[in-house]
Amino acid sequence: MDCGSQTGSIPDSPRSSHLAIDIGGSLIKLVYCSRGSGESAADENCCSSTESAKISNGINFHSLRGGRLHFQTFETSKVADCIEFIRSKKTDFGGGWHLEGSKEKNVIKATGGGAYKFADLFKEQLDIVLDKQDEMDCLVAGANFLLKAVHHEAFTYRDGVKDFVQINDKDLFPYLLVNIGSGVSMIKVDGIGKFERVSGTSVGGGTFLGLGKLLTQCKSFDELLELSHKGNNRVVDMLVGDIYGGNDYNKIGLASTNIASSFGKAISEDKELHEYQPEDISRSLLRMISNNIGQISYLNALRYGLKRIFFGGFFICGHAYTMDTISVAVHYWSKGEAEALFLRHEGFLGALGALMSYNIDKSSLLQGQIS
Amino acid sequence: MDCGSQTGSIPDSPRSSHLAIDIGGSLIKLVYCSRGSGESAADENCCSSTESAKISNGINFHSLRGGRLHFQTFETSKVADCIEFIRSKKTDFGGGWHLEGSKEKNVIKATGGGAYKFADLFKEQLDIVLDKQDEMDCLVAGANFLLKAVHHEAFTYRDGVKDFVQINDKDLFPYLLVNIGSGVSMIKVDGIGKFERVSGTSVGGGTFLGLGKLLTQCKSFDELLELSHKGNNRVVDMLVGDIYGGNDYNKIGLASTNIASSFGKAISEDKELHEYQPEDISRSLLRMISNNIGQISYLNALRYGLKRIFFGGFFICGHAYTMDTISVAVHYWSKGEAEALFLRHEGFLGALGALMSYNIDKSSLLQGQIS
Numbered sequence: 001m002d003c004g005s006q007t008g009s010i011p012d013s014p015r016s017s018h019l020a021i022d023i024g025g026s027l028i029k030l031v032y033c034s035r036g037s038g039e040s041a042a043d044e045n046c047c048s049s050t051e052s053a054k055i056s057n058g059i060n061f062h063s064l065r066g067g068r069l070h071f072q073t074f075e076t077s078k079v080a081d082c083i084e085f086i087r088s089k090k091t092d093f094g095g096g097w098h099l100e101g102s103k104e105k106n107v108i109k110a111t112g113g114g115a116y117k118f119a120d121l122f123k124e125q126l127d128i129v130l131d132k133q134d135e136m137d138c139l140v141a142g143a144n145f146l147l148k149a150v151h152h153e154a155f156t157y158r159d160g161v162k163d164f165v166q167i168n169d170k171d172l173f174p175y176l177l178v179n180i181g182s183g184v185s186m187i188k189v190d191g192i193g194k195f196e197r198v199s200g201t202s203v204g205g206g207t208f209l210g211l212g213k214l215l216t217q218c219k220s221f222d223e224l225l226e227l228s229h230k231g232n233n234r235v236v237d238m239l240v241g242d243i244y245g246g247n248d249y250n251k252i253g254l255a256s257t258n259i260a261s262s263f264g265k266a267i268s269e270d271k272e273l274h275e276y277q278p279e280d281i282s283r284s285l286l287r288m289i290s291n292n293i294g295q296i297s298y299l300n301a302l303r304y305g306l307k308r309i310f311f312g313g314f315f316i317c318g319h320a321y322t323m324d325t326i327s328v329a330v331h332y333w334s335k336g337e338a339e340a341l342f343l344r345h346e347g348f349l350g351a352l353g354a355l356m357s358y359n360i361d362k363s364s365l366l367q368g369q370i371s
Numbered sequence: 372m373d374c375g376s377q378t379g380s381i382p383d384s385p386r387s388s389h390l391a392i393d394i395g396g397s398l399i400k401l402v403y404c405s406r407g408s409g410e411s412a413a414d415e416n417c418c419s420s421t422e423s424a425k426i427s428n429g430i431n432f433h434s435l436r437g438g439r440l441h442f443q444t445f446e447t448s449k450v451a452d453c454i455e456f457i458r459s460k461k462t463d464f465g466g467g468w469h470l471e472g473s474k475e476k477n478v479i480k481a482t483g484g485g486a487y488k489f490a491d492l493f494k495e496q497l498d499i500v501l502d503k504q505d506e507m508d509c510l511v512a513g514a515n516f517l518l519k520a521v522h523h524e525a526f527t528y529r530d531g532v533k534d535f536v537q538i539n540d541k542d543l544f545p546y547l548l549v550n551i552g553s554g555v556s557m558i559k560v561d562g563i564g565k566f567e568r569v570s571g572t573s574v575g576g577g578t579f580l581g582l583g584k585l586l587t588q589c590k591s592f593d594e595l596l597e598l599s600h601k602g603n604n605r606v607v608d609m610l611v612g613d614i615y616g617g618n619d620y621n622k623i624g625l626a627s628t629n630i631a632s633s634f635g636k637a638i639s640e641d642k643e644l645h646e647y648q649p650e651d652i653s654r655s656l657l658r659m660i661s662n663n664i665g666q667i668s669y670l671n672a673l674r675y676g677l678k679r680i681f682f683g684g685f686f687i688c689g690h691a692y693t694m695d696t697i698s699v700a701v702h703y704w705s706k707g708e709a710e711a712l713f714l715r716h717e718g719f720l721g722a723l724g725a726l727m728s729y730n731i732d733k734s735s736l737l738q739g740q741i742s
Contacts, residue, residue, distance in 0.1 A: 025614040025631055026638050077639035117616030134622060182609055182632035197623045199670075199704075203574075203663060206609050206635025214637050214644045214652075215585060238553055238577050243396040245488030251505060252568045260396055261553035264577025266585050267397050268448035273585045273644075281585075292574060292663065299570075299670035333570075 022350035023114020025182035029351040111138040138353030157323040180313035182206030205315030216278035231283030238264025262288035294329025314347035393721035394485020396553035402722040480725040482509040509724030528694040551684035553577030576686030587649035602654030609635025633659040665700025685718035
């Protein structure tokens with residue numbers, strides 16, 4: 001999963017100051033602050049402004065007050081590329097990163113399972129110690145930072161329309177945070193640093209890409225998502241109308257167009273896999289997984305009386321159909337009582353949270369005193 | 372989906388008296404009462420005893436007080452076979468079925484979407500009118516009948532051990548009924564005829580067979596289930612330990628062997644579909660779907676304060692791994708608070724419910740006055 005941001009170099013070769021990394025099952029997410037070439041940092045608080053832009057090679061970056069916040073991803077299977085990238089940044093910065101309060105020079109904050117899995121590799125290859133940060137702590141810290149400090153971070157999405165929502169600080173908690181990476185974590189967030197992972201599902205982004213790769217010739221998440229645009233899930237899904245002879249099942253509120261069984265049409269037809277269009281398969285898969293996540297999320301929100309569900313993680317990738325399906329699922333199951341919200345920096349919650357764990361001036365970030 | 376009971380004829384060519392049919396998206400389930408050859412019916416209440424046996428050709432049947440209750444399935448795509456079967460029974464019975472209180476001779480009780488979809492076909496081919504019964508009404512009536520009238524109907528299943536549970540009449544309601552056919556319906560049952568369909572999911576038996584057919588060379592549900600016995604889901608699923616370098620993620624209670632992402636291992640490996648063992652794929656698929664149903668069922672049971680969840684529908688098919696996965700899921704998510712129960716006549720709830728809707732003496736059936 002990469003949303004097109006894996007390759008390409010940061011154009012202005014900034015001198016890095018803080019770098020944090022979130023190594024998940026599929027993707028490595030990396031965030032680093034730089035003072036920028038020709039810019040001088042006003043203070044250590046390098047992550048203090050958020051005017052975002054998408055540059056031509058697909059990397060999101062942000063102008064900072066006195067610096068820049070950079071976002072980068074690599075496939076976890078290509079961890080060597082990530083190591084090379086960090087090596088280049090290390091040279092830029094002059095040889096290492098400081099961990100405040102520690103004598104050690106080459107230490108970076110790291111979260112996700114890969115902080116454990118690849119600790120030895122980073123030490124061997126880069127002489128860098130990964131300072132492990134709890135994954136849930138980081139997801140929540142990243143989400144809280146974004147929701148409190150960043151203007152136009154959260155939005156609703158229905159029928160192709162994105163509506164930005166600015167949430168009053170005092171009205172933010174509690175909420176449900178659903179992070180959709182390879183797998184899915186659902187976290188009830190009650191305040192800064194106050195949270196509980198209440199649920200999750202193994203049917204997530206890894207399932208979409210894993211099954212998608214097996215069922216189509218796609219090699220990447222982007223390619224699979226792109227295919228889904230053009231597909232028609234009704235070719236593979238069994239609809240209520242397929243069972244009811246074109247009729248609705250009104251008594252229980254099921255329209256003939258509702259999906260009764262995902263991939264259910266593949267049961268009765270004597271078609272081989274290659275006779276299906278990969279577009280249709282991709283769309284059915286995306287819908288099945290997005291709808292399922294929306295449903296389980298809603299049931300957990302209901303359980304704890306949470307009205308807002310924020311969806312993050314790289315699976316969403318700003319993709320219209322994914323967001324629409326999740327929104328419709330939450331709306332359908334909650335009968336309009338709960339609301340799905342999305343985050344502009346969805347994929348980088350964990351990495352941002354790890355970045356927050358440096359001894360930078362978080363108070364200004366978290367109190368929304370940012371230009 | 373057939374669990375091996377599609378073919379074969381009833382050995383003693385009984386003369387049918389009542390026949391009811393449940394035509395789902397994948398399977399037609401047919402139940403009929405016969406007086407049996409050489410047996411005389413004591414009364415019209417032909418469905419009054421339940422000593423079951425499995426005969427050599429895979430058909431379950433039941434000795435009855437004065438008759439027999441027969442169960443038969445056909446693939447919905449082979450509705451013509453079902454029509455032929457009914458034609459043969461019609462002849463046995465002497466030309467038709469009576470619908471009490473109606474002047475029409477050739478009427479049978481029918482439920483499921485196919486009662487609508489195939490109504491014209493039955494009229495044309497057999498001169499039979501399908502008297503449509505609501506699907507949810509029938510599922511609930513069938514389940515209530517079985518749970519109240521049939522000894523050793525419900526059981527728990529853990530670690531290969533089946534424990535029959537006899538539930539006190541007064542302690543039966545409320546419960547959650549989860550019927551897993553092509554799709555899944557979840558029904559809160561509060562009493563005889565008192566219920567609400569509260570949830571469902573499109574990820575059901577049709578998804579297992581549909582995706583299974585696309586991913587393996589399997590042609591049937593039985594074949595796919597058989598394969599799953601021998602498979603190892605860890606070959607395709609991404610485990611917590613795969614992400615965490617073999618470690619547990621103790622803080623949130625995830626063991627290294629927990630599945631983080633179903634089919635997630637297929638992301639990073641450059642393996643083509645044909646390089647995977649179909650056994651492993653089938654097992655991963657079965658586990659993903661069973662676990663997902665278990666989780667959503669539990670969340671709905673929790674929502675309504677229901678301690679018992681009864682799982683029915685042909686997907687389960689008495690299959691050890693399916694039941695074990697569902698049981699573990701309910702136990703895991705509920706922290707032992709809720710219990711998964713299974714039904715011996717799991718696949719025939721709807722058809723039995725339709726049979727109940729004949730004007731037979733239900734009171735004796737439903738008050739447990741059955742030998």
